[in-house]
Amino acid sequence: MPIEQDQDRHEDISHDQADQGQAHHEQDRASSISFRQLKLFESVGRLNSVRRGSEECNLSQPAVTQALAKLEQQLGACVLERRASGSYLTDAGRIMHKRVTRLFDQMEQALVDLNVPGGASGAHAIANRISRSQVRSLISIIECGSFALAARELGLTQASLQRAARDLESNLRQSIYYRTAAGVMVTPAGIEFGRKLKLALQEIAWGIHEIEVARGAGESKLVIGALPFGGSVLLASVLEEFLARHPAADLRIINEGASEMMKRLRAGDVDLVIGLLQEAPEADITNQILAETPYTIVARRGHPLTRKGQVTLEDLARYDWIVGSEGSSRRACFESLFAGSAKPHAPIATSAMAVIRHLLSGSDRLTLMTSYELIHEGSALAPVPFDDILPLPAIGITQRANWLPTRLHQDFIDLLRAHVTASTVLPLRQLAG
Template identity: 30%
Template sequence: MVVISDDTVRLRRLLFFDAVCREKGISHAADAIGMTQPAVSLAIKKLEESFGATLFERGYGGSELTLEGTLLQRRVRRMFDQMEAAVVELLAGSKSRSVDVGIVCRHLTDAQIRCHIAIVQLGSASAAARKLGISQPAVHRAARALEDTVGVALYRRRVHSVSANAAGIGFARRLSLALHEIDQAANDLSSARGLASGQVSVGMLPLLPQRLLARVIRRLREDYPEVAVTIHEGSHTRLMNDLQFGAIDVIVGALREPRLQGDVVESALFTDPYVVVVRKGHELATRESVSRKDLAAYGWVVPQKDMPRRTVVETMLATLPHRPRVVVETSSLAMMMAMLEENDCISLLSRSHILYGNYRNDVVALDMETPEAERTVGYTTRLDWLATPMQHAFIEYLREQCRIDH
């Protein structure tokens, strides 16, 4: 979830900052946006205090961006690009009259955006009010004001509840990505000052070998001791939603088949063969040859239906003399291994689960071919993602660790 800071995410201050960058000076910026020079100067001062940075070198010729100012400008420009794209996308799906997108963006307020994102993420205005620590009427006022500003209905209103409609959800996604750019700016500035602090938020798909990420994080912390890494484990659908809202930076795990397109990019890391496994001590573990009839004689522990590996399992089961019993469906690797250890069940894992896991002494891979004999493990990012130096380092260490292990 995007963390909105009242100190740094002030649209008005960032708008003034963008104007000073464009006009090369405070006085010209004040004229361009119809504000007084003292008001613009105060906004820039507050912004510098918020980021703990000197953003401009002021001289007789105007205001020149410092290195820190240049880094912030890049993120602010990306923020406003996302906001403009959000408005364009919203209006394209409506019958609203033609409007000036720039003017609409300049009229959006912190309160409107903060409340709208909270309504979408939490599912209702009442939950948004509790999360933001404000009254429910205040949330309703902000929601109505936002609809008036954009000229498009964003909510489904019932007698006792307000929730976002499809247009509102898409609009919130873009706005979340816009605000996320300012969070990224803070990390950029820390790196520019030589500080080994910052954030990396990783989505981990079910059945991804956890030791792989542990090794990558260990290497990252050697270069960035103060890095804060957050791991979110969940289904592909949930993590994709988090990625598209800017709540996570990258998803690591089995790539989709066929590959995803559109607003995300999938990058392959290694291929991972599937193997049929049983516990050590299982009757089939010591056999030199295992038949299809043997596989049908035992219960199976299988992944849930929304997982790519389930398709491979179903293909294999369809080739057996009769369909065996499915004992348990689970996306939990720990639960799957517990079932294998305590029962004479069979399952399908990838070789990396045995390579990286603590299970090499517990399970045996049967010597037999499997259909669609491998999966591709990789990572998924947003198409327009601009990684911070620390996030870029995480990706490079991830790729390097996979080359070492595979």
Template identity: 35%
Template sequence: MEQLLAQWPSGPAKAISNIGTAISFCYKPMMQLWSLNVRHLRAMAAICRLGSVSAAAQAISLSQPAVTQGMARLEQQLGRPLFERRTDGMTPTPAGAVLCARVDKALASLAAGFRAARGGSALGGFAEADRLVTMAQLRALIALADAGSYISASAATGLSQPSLHRAVRELETASGLTLFVRRGRGVAITKAGRIVVRAFRLARTELQAGLFEIAALAGAATGRIAVGAMPLARAKLIPQAVARFHAAHPEVRIDIVDGPHAELMEQLRDGDLDFLIGALRYPEPGKDVEQRRLFDDHLVIAGRARHPLAGSNVPSAEELARYPWVIARGGTPMRRLWEKMFTSAGVEPPAAPVTCGSVLAIRSLLLEGDYLTLLSPDQIARDVESGLITTIGEPLPGTSRPIGITVRAGWQPTGLQQEFLLQVEGMR
């Protein structure tokens, strides 16, 4: 983007035009998704698996002409051949192989979602309702879950309210599930609805990844990377990785999302985030995610530069307990390490008058009095360099925390996502 802005002196119109081109090129695969036909994608996956139109048509209960026409339409929409036609059958091109792999994962998510939502109960509707899902229904259900009302979902997508109502009603009829219930002027999602919406989000994520990978085969380094940033990674690790990656791929959109670990985990499970970077959790959050350790971080005690303990090599636990602390809320890994620092020395943890998870707020509060806190050296490196904050003593033994990457189990990164992760891994 900087390269585009640099053209400003030679003509604002030209620069703005180029910026618009870059943005539209980045978003093209995402907008292209909603124009695709799920039935065509299902037929494509069947051809990849079985090697011929006739076998695929039989497997998905469509006529051969319908499958043939569907593949022609799909190739026209994507602007490239997906199969090599031979007398003995069909084999996927590189673009076809990439998309087939993503379609298989998307369809598997839909099937698993409906199975989980039905829970083996003898409900009405079809046992394999996932085979009836359309792209319009996929878009409508996600939009309604995001917006919380038909009015807001219509405004966000441009879809009419009647079409949104119809899409949800058809899904509920096909599956035998109640997905939303009215609540005031909006809607509330049911337990079954949450399960199905998550499956739809994961399917959308896989299909978008496939479209970005196809674009990459043509030399277009575009896409979106969504990073869940936890506190220890926000100060240095993620900014450095983003800066280096952006320099190499200025047209790739990078979304950095911060928030409590529990909220980021839900967004990861929904497919809205590609991965989380920060302190790992033990025991692990569940079998549906995988954690990859990068390095161990040792915490330091920090206070304002003129703190009474400034310059102390190794203050005792009794000395540390005399001062007010700003620390993370109970139940967090940071809070447990802080409590252990005192209890292991036989000292009762002092009262913490302020609990806070915002590093920005903590750093500002340290400057207002004799407060102490525990932070990673990376989080206060610039404040220490500027002489505003000081570390007290050495990095604390027993406060080691593993820092790493958390992804969905079975997640397959795109080439650009993998390149970004390599940048992160190379930071240490």
């Protein structure tokens, strides 16, 4: 695993300057660690030997020892135990080594997906040449939308940023930037490549976080996406218990529609998403089904249709409806329900439960809710007797396909699953595993 010594030496210096005074924060600590140090650590940890690691990386043993000592200082933890027979990963080292391995695996896969020359072997060689400063520059240009704003954000001159961009393209042996009247932009392929690199870099911050949690220091952070309706209901039902178990947890909850939430998930801005599952997630997204939760037609308690033996489509079409937002599964279900027949008047489209509850309780309007949502609405709303409505939705967890949850994330997921499994309120239909 040859390493570009001069490039990474410059990288170390620039990161030391950029992160001075902020080393106590996990993200800043993660940013202060160079790819050079991580590559050395991966090699020594895999080979259980500083000597063999130095030979693989074409560096002297003192240089490797010095780089690893600096890494341990930045992590605030001992990651290698030195013995006469070799160097072995400590408990903290095993945590970090797993994350570092995932970082470089994801980088190489991103390069393969970018169709760099040489396939997998070419991607491996290129991954060893790319520096953190090149990756950081690409991500900042994408997020800021221009070289000028990215340079200001990073505290660099535009000339320095342009040099990093050229160096990255030289390593990739293909163009990921193009010039327009508005300035230099990132190609769509470059944007997707940057997204994957940003996700890969999160592994280091999560590794630091897991080490801190393992030794009982620092707060644990989770960013949870809650989709409208079912997601917010399910999340609210477990929050008190979760915080009682993990009082030091730092929990951030984001509420968005399904399309925006999936963008945030794929970009790594949320860790996982709770709510009604999308029927056909993208290839890099996976679903965990917690329970089937059929759609039910809902009205205020005492609505004329709740007292009718069997309700028909014609009956439903006589009343105004509140429907889901365009593109939502709730809206699709409404369209499917009245396909081929007269549609009712539906002047209001919203996902705000407080608004829906108020509008239903003071009128004869109708809407669709899942059975899981309805059982948490108390006595103000009631189901309208009607045949089973298809398709049958499910509530669950959506996450990135290659995501490795931290222990805290896994505890949260296990609590969600246990809560749904333990529910005895019908008509929830539990699914195995």
